[in-house]
Amino acid sequence: MQDFGQIDVKPYLTTKSLVPENQETPIQFSNDDIVHPKLFYRRNHFTYPNFTSSFYFLTVEGLVHTSKAFSLQDIYSLPSKNVKAVLECSGNKRGLFQPKVFGEQWGKGAISQGIWKGVPLRILLQHTGLLNTAKEIVFEGHDFGERPDSNRIVHFSRSLPIEIALDPDTIIAYQYNSRPIPFKHGFPLRLIVPGWYGMASVKWIKKITVIDRAFSGPFQAKDYIYYPNNENEKGKFPVTNINVNSTIQFPREMQLLHKGIYEIKGIAWTGKGSIEKVEISFDEGHTWEPCQLDAVPQKYAWVSWNYKWNAANDGEYAIRSKATDTYGNVQPFDPFWNKKGYGYNAHDRIKVKIE
Template sequence: MENSPRNTVRPYLITKKLVPENQETPIHFQNGDIVNEKLFFRRNHFHYPKFTSSFYLLPIEGFVYTPKVFSLQEIYSFPAKAIRLVLECSGNKRELFEPNVFGEQWGKGAMSQGIWKGVSLRSLLQYTGLLDTAKEIVFEGYDYGARSDSNQFHHFSRSLPIEKALDPDTILDYEYNHHPLPFKHGFPLRLIVPGWYAMASVKWIKKMIVIDQEFKGPFQAVDYVYYPNTENDHQKTLVTSIHVNSTIQSPLNMQTLNTGVYEINGIAWTGTGQITTVEISMDEGLTWHTCELVSSSEKYAWVRWKYIWDAHKKGEYTIKSKATDSFGNIQPLDPIWNRKGYGYNAIDSIKVKIE
């Protein structure tokens, strides 16, 4: 008789769209601090680009003293830096906004975490220098296509202010989890901007252009902007730093359980500072209990947390989680609604039934 395989069930990406490919990480089944590249969420605006990586060159031009073109071999030869960090799509949890907003209806898994390794952008720019009038650096990706709002073709391009570009932890990445960066995640070079939502981490970098003014590309001046009003663009602001947030991973929403003792666990993360506290409520927020943080609070990584719950009374329960970071940012009861659905970070909430 054949032996039955045990513990061989593996989660899969959760498909939101196939063309272009947009898929979520099965975040509720991620028990460690590293997400395998096959389960790393995929966010694309266009088809995957086509180019010959064996002849890849990276030009840096514009308001620099010495324009240069770098080969991959040169970039590999520079001192490297590895950083464990969260990449979170700014549309993560968009489907939870009320009223609903248009856009990719991400659940709670448009985020992943791993170890990124590359060269500090600051180190690379030492070879070109920056003119005093330099204000921003534009990163243009190889991916391009027509936008639905104009039918005009654009490369996916975004900029960073010089101050953020020169942060020693902003890197041009070529490895993920100690392996070459996968093509679907930006090979051969991807910008990694710690602490900012993932739209800033441009994939398949084609070139870098230093400019002396504010970048007005559509993926920065139109998309990835907080619009607090439905009818007009008043008080709009750019999407940048990740908001403090948490997600309950276990138990699952609408799960039925028997009476007993359970470990409630999940993750918490922020773009500013570190997570200092995670609290949990079993009575819809009337009372809160402090959770145990079970992983170290690295600067850009999520923190895993847990709470032991003695569920001895039958009934329906609403469980909520609330995180606080070292800058005093606390998850709000309600999200800050905006018409493109970015930056959802309301207190997380699930329901369970004890029988």
Template sequence: MSNQKHPSERPYLKTHSLQPENQETPIQFIENNHVHPKLFYRRNHFLFPQLSYSNYFLTINGYVQKPRVLSLQEIYQLPSKTIKVLLECSGNKRHFFKPKVFGEQWEKGAISQGYWTGVPLRNLLDKVGLRNGAKEVVIEGYDFGERSDLDHLYSFTRSLPLEKALHPDTLIAYEYNNEPIPFKHGYPLRLIVPQWYAMASVKWIKQITIIDKEFAGPFQSIDYVYYPNKDDNEGARPVTTINVNSTIQKPLNREILNTGKHTIKGIAWTGTGFVKKVEISTDNGDTWITANLENQDTHGYDWVNWSFEWDVTKKGEYTILSKATDSANRTQPKQPFWNRKGYGYNAIDTIHVKIE
């Protein structure tokens, strides 16, 4: 007998907007450690770009010794590597900030992961030769449009400091889970920047430009910046490294359960080192118990699955919490770092269940 689920039993993306398309992964129903492309969350600022793949070329120019224009075939022939990397939107869990903030009200599903195959960016930069004084690598995508705050057309463009651009695991990727990257996720080429929030992983790469100063495009200097204050920009700093975080996948929030044994399970991840420990509380934080980590390693680019067997005999309402700690001893806080654009939410995860 086939184990394939009937279409009505399969999970699907949760839609926040369609123009542009912003949809989140049903993370509570994800059982594999690599997310199927159809369930990979989608984050867009503009409509999908119009591309002609038959004459696609990647231009690398700017503060270099020898500018190059590379075809897809030339890139495919270069030595490649495959790495398992999670991508998390920096606005993941924005819905839970208090006071509320403006922006897409992502809940817990603006995160997905899988296997990315491509060429290290540093290998392409070696081909053009960086000039002395090169400071940042600017990656421009083909997606563009108007911004509500600026009277101009902009493409989605971001930069990386040289150190991050030259990291051996920063990839110009062309495959996801051993298949060409789906168009809606950046085909034919997208950047993959492990351990940084996914705004850095630019899709539909148009060109790469090396510059000798700080890049000041609006998706670098206005968006994806932590603004600690509601009414001024004092203390502003860029959004970069993923915060240590965890999500409870099971039970579901507000689920009604019977007395007896139940598995509490979820995922945990970090942008610094690796997840060292996950603790669970079933009494709203009065006591904590260490959960079982099922796929812990020191790589740190993907999430860790964790679980805890809960034997509950008393009826009533319960608050279940999860709290992750990474190898840099960063631990999820009780309260998130509030910022007015709602980035980097990583407070202790919380659900409520009723036992009958």
């Protein structure tokens, strides 16, 4: 079996912008299901925050029985759990939308995966209690800056509905892959909401506030909303769960190959349930062949897949992949276009040439 010309060198992040820093994981070169911290994608709205972790306290206030400020030692002493999860920017693959939309033109690498360790939020909230009127929980990060649409200084803040916040797998994480979370990924504390797009997993958590209404912060009410209509807000709805998706890692787009037998490889993931199957097509989706999954699919995590391809004839080939999850969600032929470019999950498609 031939390979696709992989070389034994270390890949690097792909820079999309430097201020704020936004960089992609070299996902096409990843052979592991745990991404090294140095290759974990970076998504920021502002410059990195400046604070002293020695005096770090996480405040929980609002509609609670007892407001409380937790030190890091308080949090480290509470019962913890590990969650292996994909984190995917909701703008992943934005650059593939047609017609184009404004925003960071992410390719296929605004996605990474690893094992997070932390305290389930529900356990933390047992120490403060919740009033019966509580509806949402707001998480404010230490990162802040000016929004160009309002000329106001704001912190990055997001909310979760109570039922998601109290899910046993929603955690206040302090470790990534058995080490402290790197500063650029949220040290010392980061919210992890497995199954939701990455904007929900607020970094550098400063404060948690329990409220009795829908949160109206700009990163909740303006951004991270699907707007199906370019001219108005008709039909809008919030970005939440990760859409079922797949990416072909090897071969690479527009690669030249010789005749032979190759192993087409990729990953597939979803926000609800787990991956049930992955299929591949060489005729623009008219017929499909089943792929082999490399492991038993897990909730929240991507699964690697492969397909043995006998490339016997010269010519150009368009290769498509599509995944189906246990909820019956299937990658569509075309993406759901929305003017902010969120949630792209059409069939992955590459072209190669055999000569």
